[in-house]
Amino acid sequence: MDNPLHTLAGAAADWSAREITPEVDHATRRAVLDWFGAMLPGCVDGPAPLLTRALESGRGSGGAVTYTDGQRGSARHAALLNGVASHTAEFDDIFRDGGYHPGSPTISAALAVAQDLGASHDAFQRAVIGGYEVGCRIAMALQPSHYENWHITATVGTMGAAVSTAMLKGCDAEGIGHAIAIASSFAGGHQENLVGQGLTKPLHCGHAADAGVLAGLSAAAGVTGSPDSLHAPHGYAAATSDSTGNWGAAFAGLGDWTPIARLTLKNHGCCGHIFPALDGMRALIAAHGFGRDDIRTIAVEGYGPTKSICDRMAVNSPRDARFSLQYCMSALLHLGDVRIAAFTPDALARADIRAFMDRVSVTRAEDIAREYPRKRMARLAVTLNDGRVLEHFQRTRKGDPDDPLSDAELFAKYDELAATALDPETARALRDRIMTGTELLGAVAPVARAGGRNRD
Template sequence: MAKQENFDDTHSRGIAQFVAGLRYDKLPSEVRERTKLLLLDAFGCGLYGAHLEWSRILQRTLKNMDATRACTVWGTSEKLSASNAALVNGTQVQGFELDDAHHRGVVHLGAATLPALVAVAQDRGLSGKDFLTAAVAAYEIGPRVGICMTPDHIGQGWHPAGTIGIFAAAMGTARALGLDTEQTIHALGHAGTQSSGLMAAQYGAMVKRVHAGHAAQCGLLGAYFAENSLTGIRNVFECEYGGFCTTFSRSHDRFNMQDLTAGLGDVWETMNVSLKFYSCVFSGHTALNAITDIQEEHPFGPDDFERIVVHGSKVTMDHVGWKYKPEGMTAAQLNLPFCIATLLLEGDVFVDQFNDAAIQDPRRIALLEKVEVVEDPAITARGGKYRHMVRVEVFFKDGQRLERTVEVSRGSEKRFAPQSDIVSKFEKLARHVLPESQMNELRDTVLSLDSLDDAARLGELLTVR
């Protein structure tokens, strides 16, 4: 692949050099151990998502179109081609608002990354150490693209699970395939031009779940294309006309290209990935934490208050503070007043609290009318690092007012959960699909991934026998 002259590819090349040169023995031990927990969490999410309506639609559709039977559709007995398995499995991981996120990068990583890597392992073969290394490559680059683009990227209507997640998938796959620097540059270029996803999907469309699956599929394909000499955009971030940064932002002051390569190999963004313990969009978790904190101080239920006001950033208000309409499960899980009503009525906001009846539950709809989400300009002014910060006020019928401020949610990088909580979440989800013995073997295999000779074993353990 001949190098084109007379243009800047500084950051694209810097990313590619990092990914192509990353080796297992370069990973700090804490990064290796954290990555295993992130992978375990994503596998649990993907297994639970196997039998959701949107996942089954994809499974049926692609089974009828795809005669290849090489790679596992997690939580089923079915197999598809590597690319289509990545599409379905990525959709399943993102399928019920349970999966990880990098808050500053505003991107889900496991849903885009893991399905592509399992497909490579089953298609080509991959050791456990190489699988882990490829995952870290993805978890390092995906967030940096998101940080570069700032929260304004989602604020203007792009869905980062698709638009940013694709870079994680492409870089993870490139590392898994052992691409050199030049090939990895082209894999980046393929990812950038296939990037897509619109936030309008949050108002009820099933396709919202598919964005991460599309990222997994296209990121994988882009790396395979690059391996076989199909050229991509070599300066995909730097190009002034039609480059990723300029096209997906409103102006030059809304992205910072230096963030693409800042700290590579020294600052590990993998350690800043957060996990969910509520089955709803991350932008609502701090408010839910605030309410449970207030309940610990002053126990109360649905009949005890007049109104709740959530003060948050403009991004939070736009993302989850809109007026609820019962137009599907996606709308329910991405609407903060609905989730607060669910917490107050059900005592939790996990998988058992969401079903078809819940979407139109008159009790929840009546209660959510007492919840208001408003922008606090002071929180907005603190920038992207504080976009999930909230100040929650509860006004009680007896005249009391209690308030709680929460900057980061439980499970976030600053309040990361202990391994026991993450394993418990995995088991609660995987148990819906796998027998106990298989679930336990999958758990133990992921937690000792370094010693696995052939990572294709993961695909076998994700298969319903």
């Protein structure tokens, strides 16, 4: 087997010069727009505003924008806080085959470093594509066993962020390889702080972005790491999964397709493991025309994390609600969708939503579990008050590569999320510049001003 670190570093380095096709260009712009949409609500709610005040003295000097207050400072400071903000509302993108959210750590790091360096839009795009290429393929090599104990976006995201940073700093394949190796020693974030109580989960992604920037800057400065960091008997894969890495799966199609063109963009504001059940319920209602008052019980069968993470009746916070299949299913039936409005204090306090949760059960189905993570499916059985049992097998999720959000659907999602922090004119101008512009700093400056104004 070729050294996987060398293969990954070479693949990233190729993106420094290879042609960016119109398809990949458009996919990258969609990913950046989706990142902004996910990030903006976290600028006004959650742990990022708290950390912005707590870490003010460490802002440092530089050109990177921290969107929680619109101020500029060091790349690491901005990457940390923007990374936290972008994982707060649970709307960030997914690479399905790796069970990984690449955008939060990778774009948070790439944008901060690009702004600090005054890099071109082309250099920024290439760094994002390269960071996704490496992070998503490492995720495929580690899954599904890695996810039993580790939050893969917190861990692998560190390496994606490191690659983007190293590329923006002009590293060649050797330097990018050192950035990956260094980042593998910084990568952390365990499952208890994903599934348990507290506000730590968004900090996982901020830390991954920050630590990735540190790794990339270190490699660019000449610091080296072990070339066997990923696959050695005591390397990262062996330490965090049940093997030294499934690199055959990771490198399938390398050079023929790139992960940023195969993303899932979220259609619901909750954990992605809940999506198949929500989409299946929508399909059943469309086919049979019943309403929530007609329902006696809903039985959902899913894969491992559907049960282990999302079978959650204790909902005491918006974060709990986003990981409760029972709550999200009830919210869908009472509110019509599961977006920002489903997690407001008013929604969380509704007695009718809470009462309906008791009608929803969740179990693991082994046939569905065997297909995870490459397929995210659910089987629903809805028993109506008249005794009928309606069944549906949901084979995919809206937003996945085989059922993608259209541009119009993505723009509607972005507009809704951006409205939490920006006025409509500023939000629209940012959207247009991201989707059509070629000047990086001009595309983001209006958000810096508006973000600072709207927080007060």
